[in-house]
Amino acid sequence: xxxxxxxxxxxxxxxxxxxxxxxxxxxxxxxxxxxxxxxxxxxxxxxxxxxxxxxxxxxxxxxxxxxxxxxxxxxxxxxxxxxxxxxxxxxxxxxxxxxxxxxxxxxxxxxxxxxx
Amino acid sequence: xxxxxxxxxxxxxxxxxxxxxxxxxxxxxxxxxxxxxxxxxxxxxxxxxxxxxxxxxxxxxxxxxxxxxxxxxxxxxxxxxxxxxxxxxxxxxxxxxxxxxxxxxxxxxxxx
Numbered sequence: 762x763x764x765x766x767x768x769x770x771x772x773x774x775x776x777x778x779x780x781x782x783x784x785x786x787x788x789x790x791x792x793x794x795x796x797x798x799x800x801x802x803x804x805x806x807x808x809x810x811x812x813x814x815x816x817x818x819x820x821x822x823x824x825x826x827x828x829x830x831x832x833x834x835x836x837x838x839x840x841x842x843x844x845x846x847x848x849x850x851x852x853x854x855x856x857x858x859x860x861x862x863x864x865x866x867x868x869x870x871x872x873x874x875x876x877x
Numbered sequence: 878x879x880x881x882x883x884x885x886x887x888x889x890x891x892x893x894x895x896x897x898x899x900x901x902x903x904x905x906x907x908x909x910x911x912x913x914x915x916x917x918x919x920x921x922x923x924x925x926x927x928x929x930x931x932x933x934x935x936x937x938x939x940x941x942x943x944x945x946x947x948x949x950x951x952x953x954x955x956x957x958x959x960x961x962x963x964x965x966x967x968x969x970x971x972x973x974x975x976x977x978x979x980x981x982x983x984x985x986x987x988x989x
Contacts, residue, residue: 762890765919769917795977803982804968804980804981804982804983805968805980807977807978807979810977813919829949849919849920851919864910864925864933865910865920865922865978866922866923867919867920867921868919869917869919870917870918870919
């Protein structure tokens with residue numbers, strides 16, 4: 762059974778600091794990796810996708826992928842109170858696909874709190 | 878461009894009653910997913926459509942859940958009869974081509 766593991770938190774980070782969110786996955790055949798942000802009572806919103814080993818930067822967000830270790834992370838620089846949300850890690854076996862044969866497998870999410 | 882539309886946004890019913898959720902995808906998005914999200918959990922796939930064909934419904938509890946996507950556009954998800962454990966958020970997501978999934982606002986179901 763495919764599993765995606767995340768620390769549920771809450772993870773508390775001071776405003777302006779770097780927030781580091783981690784995710785591990787069990788299916789070694791996974792090819793596509795995503796980070797979604799979900800505010801309380803709202804639907805998930807895609808913030809980052811990554812497909813190859815290494816780092817991918819987009820503004821204040823950096824996604825890191827290590828397929829050998831089956832590990833994905835998300836760094837948020839200069840954290841703002843508006844970054845407070847639950848961050849969901851999701852994986853898919855198909856490359857460059859947001860939903861292949863099985864759809865996305867999500868972790869339970871990490872609840873991030875940015876303290877002003 | 879309009880996003881994924883879902884209705885109703887909230888639904889409260891008594892157990893054993895039927896309930897239906899509706900999803901209108903982003904224009905041109907051929908792939909449609911229904912997910913279930915329990916409190917404190919990530920979304921779990923229920924069913925995936927490619928146009929009007931249900932290509933993956935292995936996680937759909939078929940004794941009480943059913944879904945359809947007539948003409949490959951709008952989709953409905955039905956529960957009959959509803960049980961207390963069905964209280965959750967039902968999310969619809971759609972995808973066009975190789976783009977990633979975009980989620981609708983969800984329907985929050987409470988079964989009493």
